[in-house]
Amino acid sequence: MSGSISTIKNSRNQIYLRCFFALSLSIFFYSCKERSTDGVESKPDDTPLVAYDEVPSLLPIERLKLPEGFKIEVYADSIEGARSMAMGDNGTLFVGTRNENKVYAIQDRDKDFRADKVVVVDTGLYAPNGIAYKNGALYVAEVNRLLRYDSIESRLGQFPPAPEVLYDDYPDAFHHGWKYIAFGPDDKLYVPVGAPCNICDSTAKDERFATITRMDSNGKNREIYANGVRNSVGFTWHPKTKEFYFTDNGRDMLGDDTPPCELNRATEAGQHFGYPFCHGGTVKDPEFGDQRPCSDFKAPFQALGAHVAPLAVKFYTGGMFPEKYKDYAFIAEHGSWNRSKKVGYKISLVQLVDNKAVAYETFLDGWLDESEQEAFGRPVDLLFLEDGSLLISDDHGDAIYRVTYTAPAVAVR
Numbered sequence: 001m002s003g004s005i006s007t008i009k010n011s012r013n014q015i016y017l018r019c020f021f022a023l024s025l026s027i028f029f030y031s032c033k034e035r036s037t038d039g040v041e042s043k044p045d046d047t048p049l050v051a052y053d054e055v056p057s058l059l060p061i062e063r064l065k066l067p068e069g070f071k072i073e074v075y076a077d078s079i080e081g082a083r084s085m086a087m088g089d090n091g092t093l094f095v096g097t098r099n100e101n102k103v104y105a106i107q108d109r110d111k112d113f114r115a116d117k118v119v120v121v122d123t124g125l126y127a128p129n130g131i132a133y134k135n136g137a138l139y140v141a142e143v144n145r146l147l148r149y150d151s152i153e154s155r156l157g158q159f160p161p162a163p164e165v166l167y168d169d170y171p172d173a174f175h176h177g178w179k180y181i182a183f184g185p186d187d188k189l190y191v192p193v194g195a196p197c198n199i200c201d202s203t204a205k206d207e208r209f210a211t212i213t214r215m216d217s218n219g220k221n222r223e224i225y226a227n228g229v230r231n232s233v234g235f236t237w238h239p240k241t242k243e244f245y246f247t248d249n250g251r252d253m254l255g256d257d258t259p260p261c262e263l264n265r266a267t268e269a270g271q272h273f274g275y276p277f278c279h280g281g282t283v284k285d286p287e288f289g290d291q292r293p294c295s296d297f298k299a300p301f302q303a304l305g306a307h308v309a310p311l312a313v314k315f316y317t318g319g320m321f322p323e324k325y326k327d328y329a330f331i332a333e334h335g336s337w338n339r340s341k342k343v344g345y346k347i348s349l350v351q352l353v354d355n356k357a358v359a360y361e362t363f364l365d366g367w368l369d370e371s372e373q374e375a376f377g378r379p380v381d382l383l384f385l386e387d388g389s390l391l392i393s394d395d396h397g398d399a400i401y402r403v404t405y406t407a408p409a410v411a412v413r
Helices: 002-033 323-327
Strands: 070-077 085-087 093-096 103-107 117-122 130-134 137-141 146-149 164-167 189-193 211-215 223-227 235-237 244-248 262-266 310-315 328-333 346-353 356-364 379-384 390-394 399-405
Touching (some): 085 130, 085 379, 093 130, 235 310, 262 310, 310 379, 323 346, 328 379, 346 379
Antiparallel strands (some): 070 399, 093 103, 103 117, 130 137, 146 164, 189 211, 211 223, 235 244, 244 262, 310 328, 328 346, 379 390
16 A cells, blocks of 8 residues: 555656646746846746646545445646635636645646646745635635735736735734635635644634634725634535535544534624634533633534544535435545544535534545555545536645546336
């Protein structure tokens, strides 16, 4: 198992070297042509910053297990550190990263549901995990800044456009500082601010820590929407009720099985979800729990597995999957990092009936080899395409997957 993973990484390194060479060459030619001899700035050409080779994937996706009728394929490979995703009006998939400090634009120009062009929109950013798209503009959240790239899809053939800085005064702590962002039904942009620690009462330093904030699309009128949120890296709105659902990563160092991670539902602004005083609705924190009882806070909509690290959550609204999946919340469980036996590394489902959670089960797994305790992938974000298929980003396998469904043939006697 470990040998095969090493082989995959080594082969990937060759791809990355080709991409780095293409990037360096593009920057070199741009630098040479940036200004003409008379001092007038010349127009950059249409060469993408990264020349993407559509090569067969080396990821062992045959190990991934899905319900009958479902199929998973690689949509884009060698997308280093792929995390949050957003779709442009013209079919460009924008992808943020955390440690790689890049933002990608991925295109499927021949419409075969496999990427054939990748452009690096920007580099050298500070953990640009958060990605959102609205009215032709790409919004990118760094740890402490929010950027907007206007008319982004029409400018992908040029050298990266300079973004407008909408704010640059959020806390700059990297610990839980990377962000997931999305526009809500109220046209507000929602931006979380994670706690800068495993466990601490950080609101005394800055009231925005351990919260989810929201603001206008221009960065104005910022306010705290939800309190007591340790580290949310995924949220969405129910397609019918429009209520706000978000995942939250539970604290560490209380053992393998405590506390649970959470799927939460906010029904109004100003609710408190317990951190750092209470975890999972019932677990009193050994350091801060005496200050306030668990009854003071809003309990999780569904307690998830301890240390599974839930990230994206999305509701299904498409027409490809069976109708029953419209009653489920899909959750990307990134996987544990400090548990004695790893858990997560899968896509889970929470079933809703009459606006209540009634089941918590697995939809897709196989990234983790249980016996070897090694994983070839860690799911991060979820995005449903117009045809009803599902995209999944993977920052460990450096890939984007696509899940489709075809009804099994009915046997005829």
